[in-house]
Amino acid sequence: MDFNWLIVLVGEVLVAVGVLCDVIAAIGLLRFPNFYVRLHAATVGTIGGAFVPLIGASLIAIGCEFLGGYRWFMAGSALITAILILILAPAGSHALARAAYRSRAAIVQPKIVDHLEEDRVEDRGE
Amino acid sequence: MVNRLYRSLGPAILSFITYIVFSGSLSVYDVVTGIIVSLIVGYMVANITITNPRKLLEPSRLVWLLLYAIYYFLVAEVRAHIDVIGRILHPKMPINPGIVRVPYHVETDYAMTAIANSITNTPGTVVVDVDTKRKIFYVHWINVVSVKPEVAFKSISEAYEKYAKRVFD
Amino acid sequence: MSIEAHVTTFILVMFPIYILAFILYAIRALKGPTIPDTVLAIDAMTYDLAAFLVVLAIFFRSPVLTPVAIVLALWVYALDIYVAKYLEAKEMGG
Numbered sequence: 568m569d570f571n572w573l574i575v576l577v578g579e580v581l582v583a584v585g586v587l588c589d590v591i592a593a594i595g596l597l598r599f600p601n602f603y604v605r606l607h608a609a610t611v612g613t614i615g616g617a618f619v620p621l622i623g624a625s626l627i628a629i630g631c632e633f634l635g636g637y638r639w640f641m642a643g644s645a646l647i648t649a650i651l652i653l654i655l656a657p658a659g660s661h662a663l664a665r666a667a668y669r670s671r672a673a674i675v676q677p678k679i680v681d682h683l684e685e686d687r688v689e690d691r692g693e
Numbered sequence: 694m695v696n697r698l699y700r701s702l703g704p705a706i707l708s709f710i711t712y713i714v715f716s717g718s719l720s721v722y723d724v725v726t727g728i729i730v731s732l733i734v735g736y737m738v739a740n741i742t743i744t745n746p747r748k749l750l751e752p753s754r755l756v757w758l759l760l761y762a763i764y765y766f767l768v769a770e771v772r773a774h775i776d777v778i779g780r781i782l783h784p785k786m787p788i789n790p791g792i793v794r795v796p797y798h799v800e801t802d803y804a805m806t807a808i809a810n811s812i813t814n815t816p817g818t819v820v821v822d823v824d825t826k827r828k829i830f831y832v833h834w835i836n837v838v839s840v841k842p843e844v845a846f847k848s849i850s851e852a853y854e855k856y857a858k859r860v861f862d
Numbered sequence: 863m864s865i866e867a868h869v870t871t872f873i874l875v876m877f878p879i880y881i882l883a884f885i886l887y888a889i890r891a892l893k894g895p896t897i898p899d900t901v902l903a904i905d906a907m908t909y910d911l912a913a914f915l916v917v918l919a920i921f922f923r924s925p926v927l928t929p930v931a932i933v934l935a936l937w938v939y940a941l942d943i944y945v946a947k948y949l950e951a952k953e954m955g956g
Contacts, residue, residue, distance in 0.1 A: 593886030639717030
């Protein structure tokens, strides 16, 4: 009984943190000036906003006995989805950033420094 | 043939654990199906995922992986999240972004992937491109402290590299 | 208060905040000046939708909804790779 309450409360805290990260990431996506800076806000949305609440939902599902025997399946699949997102999200945003840079679909502006541009100019032999 | 079976052990164990956790039951049906499916899957992917199967059997690597996970989720992620959330909610939005060179010193592809994913998964740093000849990641950094590669390496990826080297190299 | 009532109330409180986040993501996806911006907003939104679906599955007590989260995560990853390939091919073609 007490263990169930503890695990449900921890899960609820994680879900609440995740929801807050979601809203903040959405605000960041709206406020930031260009694509590359928005990538950082989107990372807050995928790790803080999807990975953390999935772990929390998994803990809630373990503690909820009213869900019946299927609660282990719900908890397990939520955990696997969380780990999958942890692996897929960086690969996806890395591919997107690289493609946006190479095709000049998004310009790096404002910027302090751009070493990648310097090295690419050097490689072209100029 | 024997070598390939030996190599298929790692992926097979991993997919069996995934199967059992996903299905969430330990009934005889699930265990038997899981063993059969994971052996087939492990044999299929053995040649393209594993080159040195002996690394899987060293327990010290697993301990370092556990330490890596604890450090990464409880220290690095929390610190980076608070930093970027502060920048988003700050009325003046204090950002000075730029793309800097970050060198790396590991050999295997798995270690490289682990470092790059760790850098991208912490808010505030995203790997834009990689140069395997010069051994450099090009990292878009939301708050460029210094343009020197050594200083950038120290403040972005030194801790990840220390763990990744012990786990995968 | 039983666990059941507590969890149900908690998820009901979370609902409007999730909806607010999705509306804000959708504004960026509709505005987004470039193609990568739109895809990035859809990307973040779908990963959060996957998490929201698991929470909904607990709320409606229906285990059928949980595997949908894994499918959503995989599909949006496929979208990322597809758009990235398209953008890079455009560069190589001139």
